[in-house]
Amino acid sequence: MKAIMLVEPGKLEVINIPEPVCPENGMLVKIAFCAICSTDVYMFRRGHRALKYPVVPGHEISGTVIKVSHESNAFKVGDRVIVGPGINCGACQYCLSARENLCPEIKILGFNHPGGMAEYLAVPARMIDAGWIRKIPDNVTLEEATLAEPLACCINGIEKLDIARRSKVLIIGGGPIGCLFAWLLRGDNCKQVIIAEKDPRRRSMVEELRAAHETIDDLKEIDTFDVLILACRYFPDAEWLSTGLAKEGQILLFSGTEEEFLNTSWIRLVHYNEWKVFGAYGCRPSQLEKALVLMKEGLVPARKLIDNCFSPEDINEAFGLVESNNCLKVLIKF
Numbered sequence: 584m585k586a587i588m589l590v591e592p593g594k595l596e597v598i599n600i601p602e603p604v605c606p607e608n609g610m611l612v613k614i615a616f617c618a619i620c621s622t623d624v625y626m627f628r629r630g631h632r633a634l635k636y637p638v639v640p641g642h643e644i645s646g647t648v649i650k651v652s653h654e655s656n657a658f659k660v661g662d663r664v665i666v667g668p669g670i671n672c673g674a675c676q677y678c679l680s681a682r683e684n685l686c687p688e689i690k691i692l693g694f695n696h697p698g699g700m701a702e703y704l705a706v707p708a709r710m711i712d713a714g715w716i717r718k719i720p721d722n723v724t725l726e727e728a729t730l731a732e733p734l735a736c737c738i739n740g741i742e743k744l745d746i747a748r749r750s751k752v753l754i755i756g757g758g759p760i761g762c763l764f765a766w767l768l769r770g771d772n773c774k775q776v777i778i779a780e781k782d783p784r785r786r787s788m789v790e791e792l793r794a795a796h797e798t799i800d801d802l803k804e805i806d807t808f809d810v811l812i813l814a815c816r817y818f819p820d821a822e823w824l825s826t827g828l829a830k831e832g833q834i835l836l837f838s839g840t841e842e843e844f845l846n847t848s849w850i851r852l853v854h855y856n857e858w859k860v861f862g863a864y865g866c867r868p869s870q871l872e873k874a875l876v877l878m879k880e881g882l883v884p885a886r887k888l889i890d891n892c893f894s895p896e897d898i899n900e901a902f903g904l905v906e907s908n909n910c911l912k913v914l915i916k917f
């Protein structure tokens with residue numbers, strides 16, 4: 584079968600590899616679409632703590648079930664499904680309390696387990712048991728369904744926060760994640776959601792989508808806010824943070840922080856201002872289901888983010904486009 588392979592940092596190839604066999608009690612999925620996440624591009628350039636080369640990348644996956652092992656009856660041939668990104672152990676304290684994304688043994692598709700940028704994907708029984716495979720609602724397309732994973736990751740972030748209707752939320756980063764956060768918050772009746780985005784092309788895309796109540800290009804344009812969501816690898820400087828974030832304000836660290844922004848001087852302010860700092864990493868099976876329901880009910884118009892689709896042969900062009908930021912969501916069609 585045709586597969587995209589991340590051979591080493593900076594090197595993606597389209598190659599032929601043997602089709603996977605249907606695992607015992609598992610199933611085989613024919614991939615329809617796999618979306619490119621900014622993490623994929625980051626890994627492509629810089630590697631990642633969980634990455635093992637060579638690997639088929641991709642963790643935002645939709646497809647159709649083409650083979651089901653006889654022991655599995657949750658799914659049948661022809662079902663349209665999303666394939667979540669994790670294979671967790673199922674036995675640790677995190678797995679047993681439905682916090683599967685925190686499982687220390689978790690394998691992540693496209694990082695240290697074959698991902699979705701190939702024609703077929705073998706789904707082991709453990710993924711089905713844990714709920715990582717979800718049926719796509721009839722009125723959600725296979726294209727749009729690839730966005731269930733990033734949306735679920737944003738739901739995971741929002742579930743950490745305590746957001747009141749009157750909260751003023753600032754999201755730094757106007758990419759797909761920033762937009763998904765804005766739509767989720769507005770769906771929760773949050774009265775003031777602001778996206779800060781420096782890239783003028785991206786900013787005009789976000790404005791066109793009307794994702795936030797307001798879009799700004801310079802952080803100096805905002806005076807105070809109650810919640811800060813970091814949907815990019817940037818971290819603001821302590822002085823700006825101390826004048827902007829309200830007392831008892833909340834900070835959500837959604838993305839890994841770039842080395843150059845890593846400093847600890849703001850930690851002192853957490854003490855004086857009683858700030859609350861949260862991390863959010865990936866998503867859980869229950870959040871994938873919530874994401875699909877929000878799409879089905881039209882509450883989050885995720886499909887509006889999809890602005891490009893490439894064939895596997897054009898993978899380098901597709902990654903280049905994501906890296907340029909001159910797009911929102913790019914899909915690969917298999």
Ligand SMILES: [Zn+2]
Pocket residue numbers: 620621622642643732733
């Ligand atoms: Zn992702």
Ligand SMILES: [Zn+2]
Pocket residue numbers: 671672673674675676677678686687688689
């Ligand atoms: Zn576990």
